[in-house]
Amino acid sequence: MLEQSRRRVTIIDIARHTGVSKSTVSLVLKGSPAVRSETRKAIHAAMAELGYVYNRSAANLRTARTDFVGMVINDLMNPVFAELAVGLEDAFFQAGFVPLLANTNENVARQARLIHSIQEQGVAGMVISPVAGHGVADMLDAARFRAPVVTTMRRLEGSNLPYVGQDNFVGARLAVEYLLQLGHRRIAFLGGLENFTTRRERIEGYQTALRGAGIAPDPALIIEGPPTRAGGAASLAAALDRDAPPTAAMAYNDMVAIGAIGLLRERGLEAGRDVSIVGFDDIAEAEFNAPPLTTIACNTRGLGGTAADLLKKIIEGGAAPTQSIIGPARLVIRKSCGAPPR
Amino acid sequence: MLEQSRRRVTIIDIARHTGVSKSTVSLVLKGSPAVRSETRKAIHAAMAELGYVYNRSAANLRTARTDFVGMVINDLMNPVFAELAVGLEDAFFQAGFVPLLANTNENVARQARLIHSIQEQGVAGMVISPVAGHGVADMLDAARFRAPVVTTMRRLEGSNLPYVGQDNFVGARLAVEYLLQLGHRRIAFLGGLENFTTRRERIEGYQTALRGAGIAPDPALIIEGPPTRAGGAASLAAALDRDAPPTAAMAYNDMVAIGAIGLLRERGLEAGRDVSIVGFDDIAEAEFNAPPLTTIACNTRGLGGTAADLLKKIIEGGAAPTQSIIGPARLVIRKSCGAPPR
DNA sequence: GCCCCTATTTGTATCGTTCCACAAGTTGTT
DNA sequence: AACAACTTGTGGAACGATACAAATAGGGGC
Structure with missing residues (x-):
């Protein structure tokens, strides 16, 4: 709306506008209790007034920690994997992560490139539903990857990565x-x-x-x-x-x-x-x-949630990075079966 | 694999290892022609050896420009929107963008929070298939957003944002x-x-x-x-x-x-x-x-591609940020219709 | 031998945060 | 009055890349 100067508003602007140091603004941003509530209010007001938007890139650079996670899905057009994606996305969002989505479309080369590109973003971890018929060799990037990886729906052959799947x-x-x-x-x-x-x-x-x-x-x-x-x-x-x-x-x-x-x-x-x-x-x-x-x-959506939760636990150091979880399978009887014709 | 030191490998490490300055390494990263090919090779070798991974956050901070784009979808479980998402994702990937996916699940409050969170990542733009029945007012963040926004599938009432839809x-x-x-x-x-x-x-x-x-x-x-x-x-x-x-x-x-x-x-x-x-x-x-x-x-998948391309053009300054595109509709005759019973 | 030109390479400031050691002010204890 | 213990706030160095002006090395031309 206001067109004003094109320069982005930073915590320094907020600090100047409020008459405090940028350190204080940073403390407010992180919700530190060590700042007087009057000060906090003034800072919030300034942020609203100047239209401040937090620059997570900068923060990530400093903390060497991001809220990105990768979601590498082999075929989003298949309802099962769409369901998986929704379960994954939802759980990640609840947990405060920002998912980067990649659809490999069952193409190994694409999978490799996408994983590479996702890594560059400095994700905290990723969940992969791997392209069928290929093993770790085709996904080397992910294997030598420092951040945790959870595989789902399909096992990745030759790897002992954690796996979440249906029975x-x-x-x-x-x-x-x-x-x-x-x-x-x-x-x-x-x-x-x-x-x-x-x-x-x-x-x-x-x-x-x-x-x-x-x-x-x-x-x-x-x-x-x-x-x-x-x-x-x-x-x-x-x-x-x-x-x-x-x-x-x-x-x-x-x-x-x-x-x-x-x-x-x-x-x-x-x-x-x-x-x-x-x-x-x-x-x-x-x-x-x-x-x-x-x-x-198999509650595919729930499986997605489980995979996301497992990744989260591993990221936070609360789970072994080799654990596997197999969800239950249940027969749903409808109308497509009957006794054999005689 | 190699467990070594936990510290991340940076261009400085590469520079030291190759005996050049970090500026040179940066040039190689950007594929500048102004660097001797021997040097380039040595640097590439060092990167492979040390397991370097590019830190896009750092680069983004410096250049104030990112390759992130947001994809805000109202219902991924609906095959139409899944198709849209695939078209979008594919086109973005081809264009070198990294899509951040958000599934709003037809929930306005969630949509608002997701858009906010996506903004913080400093996206270059975003495509939104808005939650039904709500206008710009519920999406204020996006409206005052500096980066371009393209709406798709559904019009956003009260806005003149560019729109890509079917006829x-x-x-x-x-x-x-x-x-x-x-x-x-x-x-x-x-x-x-x-x-x-x-x-x-x-x-x-x-x-x-x-x-x-x-x-x-x-x-x-x-x-x-x-x-x-x-x-x-x-x-x-x-x-x-x-x-x-x-x-x-x-x-x-x-x-x-x-x-x-x-x-x-x-x-x-x-x-x-x-x-x-x-x-x-x-x-x-x-x-x-x-x-x-x-x-x-309506070729929903193609529509996704079109929306992505339009966003790209707007980002690059090649298209007016108010343009709309309506894709054609075609009747596909199969078997669910016939003459009325008499 | 001197100067200019091109081809490579480099030093340093900078982006917007967080971190951390420390400063200043206030209150409580002895 | 001296000192400890809080409370609240601050300055400046990181983080890992890019940009740009400037340095350096060779090669010709005169």
């Missing part, structure tokens, strides 16, 4: 046990790429459940594919083309499941009657799908 | 004209809250199309409701309870449309046969909905 193994086992209980015997595993650590964990849960029911897992029923709706449709199509097609499938995630259900519809089949499908993640969309999707809920 | 009026008109052309005469407008500027614009498009066909808009067919899937279901339920229920509806956005279609299904009705529904936004989910959703596409 993929148990979640998948739960889902498949449910399908078995409904009477299915030929159950496919749909989608996800070979090199996802999460997928490996989910497949183990899937196979464990199968074996627990005395069924030998059939590798032909494990279909690799992109973790997208389109990928889900393609994966299920591939599975149905097998000699002995499955009567049910556990999808790598909800998007795959929703894509698979779309394919069923296209072929005039119905999920839950002709073929049963379970998802994983319980994204908002799952509940409104047709039919509503039976899936594994 | 709500034309989009809505297109959608309704399509319904009219299919033969519908009683068309509802579903969902969205009274105080959304976008909703007002869309309603105007809706009414204009109606009047163009010689139909007087019936206020009883304009139903207010939360812009969510659940809100969409409720809004359509309300519309169908009217004395003369509509045979088609234009939804405030895709989430509302998807919720409405869900309600139809629950009641044993089918979208596109019994009632036609058009959405707005063309989120990824729309294509995989059952039935696939006919909707208005």
Whole structure:
């Protein structure tokens, strides 16, 4: 509004205007009790009058400590990671941190550059949901990084960085046990790429459940594919083309499941009657799908909060920088599964 | 890795190690051509060896210029805004800016605090998708802000800040004209809250199309409701309870449309046969909905890029700080609309 | 041999805070 | 009256970079 001089207002201006030293103004800024409340009031008034805005860069330079934290997310367009980001952002904000967001878009090179750029800002730490299929080697910067790093959603192979994730193994086992209980015997595993650590964990849960029911897992029923709706449709199509097609499938995630259900519809089949499908993640969309999707809920948003809190604890020296936290998985039964057709 | 001394490596260390002055190191950092390439190489080597990381805070302090930009988003869990965020983030990254992300979660108080906190970081500018139903008054900080601000997705009432948005009026008109052309005469407008500027614009498009066909808009067919899937279901339920229920509806956005279609299904009705529904936004989910959703596409991600580019231009002094850009809207015909039942 | 010119390199002030040792004033104790 | 103990406030040196004027070294030209 007031255009006045372009020069930025500093604590020195405030000091001069109030007739105190800049040290005193600094004390007020930090809420020190060692300053008379009259003085404090006068200083606050001056700040309001002159339109002072605190220069955190300068403070950071002096204290060698910042309130920045990095948030490196592999795919913000995927509702699961958007949810994660929201959980993370919210917790950071509550804790007084300022998050720097980076979306790597599943691109290693971009991830490396972004991590580098975030480091330069002198962040106090960062949370990374790493690009799939790559290990520490591709993230060297972060590994030699002085500030603490917490990985989430996916493990970073070859590292012992702290990790916050959902229980993929148990979640998948739960889902498949449910399908078995409904009477299915030929159950496919749909989608996800070979090199996802999460997928490996989910497949183990899937196979464990199968074996627990005395069924030998059939590798032909494990279909690799992109973790997208389109990928889900393609994966299920591939599975149905097998000699002995499955009567049910556990999808790598909800998007795959929703894509698979779309394919069923296209072929005039119905999920839950002709073929049963379970998802994983319980994204908002799952509940409104047709039919509503039976899936594994992991409270992704809460996981983001947990990861942020863990990072905070490590920054403050209150937690070992190698700790891991695995959040629980829960089966949410809706309408996409039923007994196998006879 | 190397634990050594905790002190941070600075250009002075590099200078000492290479046997040059810190000025030279600084020149190398900035890629100045005025330094012999041997020297440059030696300095780069030293930086690698000592594990130097650039301290942007210090540089910013000196140059009074930063590469930070703020991204204030009202609801990251909504796919449209997630898409916007991705477009924004990507463009900023390409342009060498570091985005600070804030999710206001449709909460004015939070928005005010976040904007304040972002300002303190000395951002070069910011893009805001404002919380609905509030004007500049609630965002005073941003208004008196020295750095440029670009608003997007929603207009900020009472301000003449530059705005980048989609063509709500034309989009809505297109959608309704399509319904009219299919033969519908009683068309509802579903969902969205009274105080959304976008909703007002869309309603105007809706009414204009109606009047163009010689139909007087019936206020009883304009139903207010939360812009969510659940809100969409409720809004359509309300519309169908009217004395003369509509045979088609234009939804405030895709989430509302998807919720409405869900309600139809629950009641044993089918979208596109019994009632036609058009959405707005063309989120990824729309294509995989059952039935696939006919909707208005606005290239939200591209809009984010445009907003980022505009901010960049303003920062660099290449654009007037009051310019507005309205992106085109396009009808995407899928399966959720058909002729009215007879 | 002297001077000018170009190519490199350097010294020093500066950005806006915080930190810390210390000063000045007031009150309480003996 | 002397001294301790608070309370409140101050001066100036950091922090790690950049900017800019000025220094230095070689190379030609005369």
